[in-house]
Amino acid sequence: MKLPFERKTHAISAFLLMLVSGSALADYKLNFQEPVNQLGQEIFDLHMLVFWICVGIALVVFSVMFYSMIAHRKSKGAVAADFHENTTVEVIWTIIPFIILISVAIPATSTLIKIEDTGDADITIKVTGLQWKWKYEYDADGTPVSFISSLHPDHNKARAVDSGIDVTKIENYLLEVDNMMVVPVNKKIRLLVTSDDVIHSWWVPQFATKKDAIPGYVNETWTSVDKPGIYRGQCTELCGKDHAFMPIVVKAVEENEYNAWLAAKKTEAVAAAAEAAADKVWSKDELVARGQEIYMGKGGCFGCHGANGEGVATFPKLAGSAITIGPDAAHIDVVVNGKPGTAMAAYGNQLNDLELAAVITYERNAWGNAASVVQPADIKAAR
Amino acid sequence: MTATTHEEHHDEIPTGIKRWLFTTNHKDIGTMYLWFSFIMLLIGGLFALVIRAELFQPGMQVVDPNFFNMMTTLHGLVMVFGAIMPAFVGLANWQIPLMVGAPDMALPRMNNWSFWILPFAGFMLLAPMFVGGNFASGQGPAFGWTFYEPLSGQYDKLVFFVFAVHLLGFSSIMGSINIIATILNMRAPGMTLMKMPMFVWTWLITAFLLIAVMPVLAGVVTMMLTDKYFGTSFFDAAGGGDPVLFQHVFWFFGHPEVYIMILPAFGVVSEIIPTFARKKLFGYASMVYATASIAFLSFIVWAHHMFTVGMPVAGELYFMYATVLIAVPTGVKVFNWISTMYRGSMTYEIPMLWALCFVILFTIGGFSGLMLGVAPADFQYHDTYFVVAHFHYVLVSGSLFGLFAGVYYWLPKWTGNMYSNGLAQLHFWLSTIAMNLTFFPMHFTGLAGMPRRYADYPLQFTEFNVMSSVGAFMFGFSQLIFLWLVIKTIKGGEKATDRVWEGSHGLEWTIPSPAPYHSFTTAPEVK
Numbered sequence: 001m002k003l004p005f006e007r008k009t010h011a012i013s014a015f016l017l018m019l020v021s022g023s024a025l026a027d028y029k030l031n032f033q034e035p036v037n038q039l040g041q042e043i044f045d046l047h048m049l050v051f052w053i054c055v056g057i058a059l060v061v062f063s064v065m066f067y068s069m070i071a072h073r074k075s076k077g078a079v080a081a082d083f084h085e086n087t088t089v090e091v092i093w094t095i096i097p098f099i100i101l102i103s104v105a106i107p108a109t110s111t112l113i114k115i116e117d118t119g120d121a122d123i124t125i126k127v128t129g130l131q132w133k134w135k136y137e138y139d140a141d142g143t144p145v146s147f148i149s150s151l152h153p154d155h156n157k158a159r160a161v162d163s164g165i166d167v168t169k170i171e172n173y174l175l176e177v178d179n180m181m182v183v184p185v186n187k188k189i190r191l192l193v194t195s196d197d198v199i200h201s202w203w204v205p206q207f208a209t210k211k212d213a214i215p216g217y218v219n220e221t222w223t224s225v226d227k228p229g230i231y232r233g234q235c236t237e238l239c240g241k242d243h244a245f246m247p248i249v250v251k252a253v254e255e256n257e258y259n260a261w262l263a264a265k266k267t268e269a270v271a272a273a274a275e276a277a278a279d280k281v282w283s284k285d286e287l288v289a290r291g292q293e294i295y296m297g298k299g300g301c302f303g304c305h306g307a308n309g310e311g312v313a314t315f316p317k318l319a320g321s322a323i324t325i326g327p328d329a330a331h332i333d334v335v336v337n338g339k340p341g342t343a344m345a346a347y348g349n350q351l352n353d354l355e356l357a358a359v360i361t362y363e364r365n366a367w368g369n370a371a372s373v374v375q376p377a378d379i380k381a382a383r
Numbered sequence: 384m385t386a387t388t389h390e391e392h393h394d395e396i397p398t399g400i401k402r403w404l405f406t407t408n409h410k411d412i413g414t415m416y417l418w419f420s421f422i423m424l425l426i427g428g429l430f431a432l433v434i435r436a437e438l439f440q441p442g443m444q445v446v447d448p449n450f451f452n453m454m455t456t457l458h459g460l461v462m463v464f465g466a467i468m469p470a471f472v473g474l475a476n477w478q479i480p481l482m483v484g485a486p487d488m489a490l491p492r493m494n495n496w497s498f499w500i501l502p503f504a505g506f507m508l509l510a511p512m513f514v515g516g517n518f519a520s521g522q523g524p525a526f527g528w529t530f531y532e533p534l535s536g537q538y539d540k541l542v543f544f545v546f547a548v549h550l551l552g553f554s555s556i557m558g559s560i561n562i563i564a565t566i567l568n569m570r571a572p573g574m575t576l577m578k579m580p581m582f583v584w585t586w587l588i589t590a591f592l593l594i595a596v597m598p599v600l601a602g603v604v605t606m607m608l609t610d611k612y613f614g615t616s617f618f619d620a621a622g623g624g625d626p627v628l629f630q631h632v633f634w635f636f637g638h639p640e641v642y643i644m645i646l647p648a649f650g651v652v653s654e655i656i657p658t659f660a661r662k663k664l665f666g667y668a669s670m671v672y673a674t675a676s677i678a679f680l681s682f683i684v685w686a687h688h689m690f691t692v693g694m695p696v697a698g699e700l701y702f703m704y705a706t707v708l709i710a711v712p713t714g715v716k717v718f719n720w721i722s723t724m725y726r727g728s729m730t731y732e733i734p735m736l737w738a739l740c741f742v743i744l745f746t747i748g749g750f751s752g753l754m755l756g757v758a759p760a761d762f763q764y765h766d767t768y769f770v771v772a773h774f775h776y777v778l779v780s781g782s783l784f785g786l787f788a789g790v791y792y793w794l795p796k797w798t799g800n801m802y803s804n805g806l807a808q809l810h811f812w813l814s815t816i817a818m819n820l821t822f823f824p825m826h827f828t829g830l831a832g833m834p835r836r837y838a839d840y841p842l843q844f845t846e847f848n849v850m851s852s853v854g855a856f857m858f859g860f861s862q863l864i865f866l867w868l869v870i871k872t873i874k875g876g877e878k879a880t881d882r883v884w885e886g887s888h889g890l891e892w893t894i895p896s897p898a899p900y901h902s903f904t905t906a907p908e909v910k
């Protein structure tokens with residue numbers, strides 16, 4: 001077993017302590033993560049209000065129950081009474097819960113209305129769920145800036161069955177990405193949440209923001225962050241094989257730092273677009289090298305087709321498949337337009353022409369495949 | 384029926400495999416339902432143990448993520464459709480005729496058919512797992528028991544799943560028609576509706592729920608089928624369809640479904656508590672009305688499962704109000720049970736232990752349900768382990784414990800033998816401790832932020848996952864004690880009296896133990 005011994009004894013002793021006293025559990029996270037905005041605090045308070053109401057009701061109800069169970073035992077000589085109805089009592093215990101519910105519904109209503117009020121936002125970010133990564137799109141003074149955020153490669157390696165890596169030694173295991181989302185503090189941030197394949201759900205517990213990413217819908221929600229820091233969340237709607245492996249990491253920074261970051265991203269985006277659009281003919285080696293990066297990174301192709309092109313679980317292998325070694329038109333078509341009704345998404349709107357040409361060329365020339373080179377111009381022509 | 388008279392014909396009990404294949408006897412069919420559901424409980428339990436083995440520690444050790452998803456999916460489907468629902472139909476088959484004083488179910492041949500469809504449905508559901516002769520390849524459904532589109536549309540063997548669900552639906556609908564026909568037409572003279580035992584009442588209402596929602600379930604899987612194979616786009620956004628429509632239709636079935644799995648358990652507990660408190664059920668009429676209100680409300684709250692899909696705020700408010708309203712009739716039930724105990728003359732035989740445990744733990748599940756119903760907070764709870772904790776408190780310590788309570792209550796009547804008290808105590812205590820050890824920590828993992836249906840998790844969730852895994856293996860083991868106990872009781876044991884329990888009440892206790900193959904051939908009189 002890879003689980004260190006202390007951890008196990010820890011867990012068992014923690015449980016025993018839990019039975020004896022609540023305070024011994026200071027180390028264990030028993031409740032929500034600390035909220036970092038006002039709305040999060042309000043939700044937390046509402047949650048605690050309902051919780052304490054439940055505890056109160058439980059105390060009353062279970063006291064009566066245990067009292068009856070102990071005091072009215074037959075072995076104590078208890079003789080059953082004969083009543084089996086009492087309209088007054090029955091009316092009272094229908095009305096009291098009703099009043100309690102109203103007292104919960106009032107604060108809940110006001111909080112809910114705030115959650116859904118996405119007006120007056122300072123910035124808008126589009127979040128797209130993809131099997132199994134997130135795409136973030138910003139508007140940098142009219143220039144779209146977008147990037148893909150996936151599970152950090154080291155974590156991805158470690159999480160494989162039989163990776164031989166002790167995951168308990170990895171800091172923030174499963175909660176680290178290659179490209180963080182960046183937001184400014186103290187701003188109202190509107191999020192437009194959607195998906196290109198199946199349903200995902202974007203959640204950062206400390207923001208108390210959760211919204212489903214649904215294909216065909218652009219859902220709106222909002223958040224704000226009171227203090228700079230790194231906040232971590234995960235996908236919360238089952239989206240297939242790697243549902244547990246598409247974390248969300250948000251870095252909240254001061255406004256000037258945010259602006260500098262966005263400006264740098266913009267320069268990068270402009271350069272990349274220019275490179276892809278240039279009518280340059282690339283060498284096979286250049287394309288293969290770039291393509292491998294995309295296959296293993298941004299494109300996330302390895303998640304289904306495997307690092308060795310052999311296919312994972314029920315997904316098809318690409319090594320020696322008819323399409324990857326056949327004519328390039330069919331190969332371009334399946335990658336650009338996807339295969340509706342299967343997990344194979346349309347990558348045409350996720351990758352630019354150069355990236356598509358690179359990943360396709362890579363697939364045609366990796367794992368023993370040896371087929372034609374595809375240039376960005378071929379993709380442009382096929383679109 | 385030509386040579387022998389009707390009466391003589393009834394006296395012989397067919398033997399061998401034909402007895403079970405062709406039987407129209409409600410007791411035989413009830414027995415088959417109960418064994419089938421127990422086998423499914425063990426299979427579904429095995430799937431759960433694969434899940435818990437994988438989650439025993441962070442990192443992937445046992446299975447790959449796709450296989451893990453297949454396990455969560457099949458665990459849910461097998462437990463809901465294979466274990467809990469058929470088990471309650473089994474109880475209904477055995478008990479309803481005995482409790483209303485009828486010789487058998489109203490439609491005995493259909494009864495046979497509704498049972499015998501089930502094994503085929505189960506086969507159809509599980510068969511894709513073994514495609515290619517390789518269990519490990521994970522070809523079974525892996526999209527969660529709620530089979531949300533468009534993820535389920537990506538599954539290439541969807542057709543197996545769709546037809547399995549259709550078969551399950553046929554079986555449930557036929558079972559329900561039979562139960563309604565029996566209750567409405569075959570009650571003993573003098574047994575008015577408001578004199579029926581609570582178990583019969585809860586099943587009558589449940590049967591109506593089933594007839595109302597199983598066709599909706601059949602509809603939604605049929606839409607999936609045509610989307611996948613015949614080019615329609617009900618749920619495919621690219622073709623103008625709507626993935627959220629799927630969830631509305633699914634939960635229109637799904638929410639009543641959860642009451643289908645709990646109402647009969649309410650009925651069982653309402654039989655048992657008066658017996659061992661030696662006092663009439665408190666508030667019988669309000670119990671009936673509360674059950675009916677819960678059933679009605681169950682149709683108008685479905686979207687509380689969908690607060691995060693992006694409904695208009697007015698819709699969210701409505702579904703929040705309607706949902707928390709269910710706490711009122713549910714509270715009435717709990718108060719009635721406790722008032723029945725109050726100033727009773729209580730003893731704690733095995734069925735009573737399960738019933739009391741049900742009242743406490745189901746109420747805890749009800750509290751977390753109330754918390755989940757409060758929409759703003761649900762945004763935080765939704766799709767985390769908090770939800771998993773909640774529905775296992777209502778389904779394991781609710782439905783399943785209710786079933787155990789019922790089996791321990793009526794088993795002496797069915798077999799004619801008393802069971803071993805020691806084994807039964809062991810089963811009860813182990814199950815109860817293990818159940819809480821498994822599911823209580825899940826409240827904490829959920830609140831701290833662990834999403835459900837995760838094959839692997841960040842390190843801070845380790846301790847509570849270890850506890851859950853230890854508890855789950857304990858729980859699984861204790862069910863083998865139950866199996867042994869039941870087999871032992873069927874084989875022999877101290878003879879049960881006709882009344883079995885000192886405080887028992889109702890027609891089923893007026894016939895001999897074991898209940899003869901044909902009972903109430905002449906109707907009893909109810910005052």
Ligand SMILES: [Cu+2]
Pocket residue numbers: 199200201235236237238239240242243244246
């Ligand atoms: Cu996901």
Ligand SMILES: [Cu+2]
Pocket residue numbers: 637638641684685687688
């Ligand atoms: Cu519901």
